[in-house]
Amino acid sequence: MAGTKTKNIVLKTAIPGPKSVALMARRRAAVARGPFHGTPVFVDRAHGALITDVDGNVLIDLAAGIGVVNTGHTPEALVEAIGNQAGKLIHGSFNVTPYEGYVALCEKLNGLAPGKFAKKSFLANSGAEAVENSIKIARAHTGRPSVIAFEHAFHGRTYMAMTLTAKEKPYKTGFAPFNGNVLRAPYPYPYHDVTAGTAFKAFTDLVAKETAKNVAAVIIEPVLGEGGFIPAPKEFLANLSSFCSANGIVLIADEIQCGFGRTGTLFASEQLDFAPDLILTAKGLGGGMPISAVTGRAEIMDAPIEGGIGGTFGGNPVAVASALAVIGAMEDPAFLPRVRALGRSVLGTLTSWKEKYPVIGDVRGLGPMLAFELVKNRSAKEPFADGAKALVKHCYERGVVIMTAGSYGNCVRLLFPLVITDEQLAEAFAVLEDGLKSIS
Ligand SMILES: Cc1ncc(COP(=O)(O)O)c(C=O)c1O
Structure with missing residues (x-):
């Protein structure tokens, strides 16, 4: 090889190349075993949807x-915004001396998040931190202990976020004991026969056992990320909304990946007619800079006392400048329609692959957030993780x-930068389809 x-892919060496292999040896010696690498290639630089590795290979x-660089790697507007801000103020700590960017980003998020009610926002550094803070805010607001999360959920790696996460291996292995007062309900998964109706019945049964007045919050990914790109049916989200508002439970949407x-x-919630009480963003928000947000009903967001939430780095000025530039890019009237068009075309391709390759048991997602689930055989739907x-x-x-x-590790997900060109996508899909042939 x-x-x-070819047009975009440039292979100067075998992948991983000699420089990546040497760096991996240094990594093994110097870095803890825990962090995993899906692709064992060291990156030198990246632009748009192309990555150049340390050996000079170009990958799509x-x-x-x-799912972070939604506006592409190193887009000019972000690079400029980051550079300008870095020249003015790299760190102030909002808890010491506030700065306008933090407020401006909160104003933007309040205006953009779904739901016709007064909103406020709070900024942190990572997705897990947004999750942690949303639970603190919900508990402060309700004075109740319990939180309900869903099967197949992933909410992060800090203790509460990890407790809320469903998958044991590798995320929870060796890390017990976990936080208390977390319960788990089924997530609708039509391919594996969990319908919206069955899932909602199981949810209400679970709440009845716990008694609703003990439940502070329900946290759900409107489209499961790590769990395999399963969109929650509109009907399920509508039922959850009615139930939570009737019972004074704070409904939290984790949109960190979707x-x-x-x-x-x-927001994915917009397409699902969903207006949660709190909505969590991270990943794509900063376009590569570490930043996250909790946005939601003003009266809930104001529950923690002054000094109750915060942190040294949350809403860092440079990350805020990057997030404002991301929002600016996405407000370009051409941006999201192009993303939706990409979604339709990729869905067409994956659907045609499902017809051709029996290893693909299911194709699903929302817009271009699409995945396929690999099975050893279609009737038993036995997961094909090795595939x-x-x-x-x-x-x-x-x-x-x-x-x-x-x-079950048997889904392949597409999280390309949303600025990828048709040509780059076609080239990458030719490689992917060849791979499908080889495992079929
Ligand atoms: C849905 C969802 N929630 C939370 C997180 C945790 O975000 P972070 O890795 O920034 O802590 C992730 C990360 O993959 C995620 O996909």
Whole structure:
């Protein structure tokens, strides 16, 4: 494969190349074992949807750093906003001396988040931190202890976020004991026969056992991310909304993966007619800079006392400048319609692959946030995790970066930068389809 050059992919060495291999040896010696690498290639630089590795190979990125660089790698507007801000103020700490950018980003998020009610926002550094703070805010507001999360959920790696996460291996292995007062309900998963109706019945049964007046919050991903790109049915979200508002429970939407343009609208909730009490954003919000937000009903957001929430770095001025530039890019009237068009075309391709390759049991998602689930056979739907792993390897060896997902590790998810060109996508899909042939 080395020595090949197509339109975008440039393979100067085998992948991983010698410099990546040498760096991986240093990584093994110096870095803790825990962090995993889906693609064992060290990046030198990246632009748009193309990544250049340390050996000079150019790869097409279908992962966007786990759905982060939605506006592409190093877009000019972000680079400029980050540079300008860095020259003025890199850190102030909003808890010491506030600055306008923090307020401006909160104003923007309040105006953009779904729901026709007065809103306020709070900024933090990572998705997990947004999750943690949303639970603190919900408990402060309700004075209740319990939180309900869903099967297949992923909410992060800090203790509460990890407790709310469903998948044991690798996220929870060896880390017990977990936080108390967390209960788990089924997430609708039509491919595996969990309908919206069954899931909602199980949810209300669970709340009845716990008694609703003990429940502070329900947290749900409107489209499951790590869990395999399963959109929650509108009917399920509507039932949850009515139930939570009737019982004084704070309903939290975790849009950390499915938000910020990923599904073709700024928030996935918009397409699902869903207006949660609190909505969480991170990843795509900063376009690569670490920042997250909790946005929601003003009276709930104001529950923690002054000094009750905060942090040294939350809403860092440079990250805020980047987030404002991301929002500016997504407000370009051409941006989201192009993303929706991409979604329709990719869905067409994946659907045609499902007809051709029996290893694909299900194709699903929302807009271009699409995945396919690999099975050993269609009738038993037995997960084909080795197939997904082999596909990822097949892809990176040929210059395409892609990720798996799903509780059984048998889904392949598409999280490309939303600025990817048709030509880049076609080239990457040719590699992916070849891989599908090889595992079929
Ligand atoms: C839905 C969802 N929530 C929370 C998180 C945690 O975000 P972070 O890794 O920034 O802490 C993730 C990360 O993948 C996520 O996908």
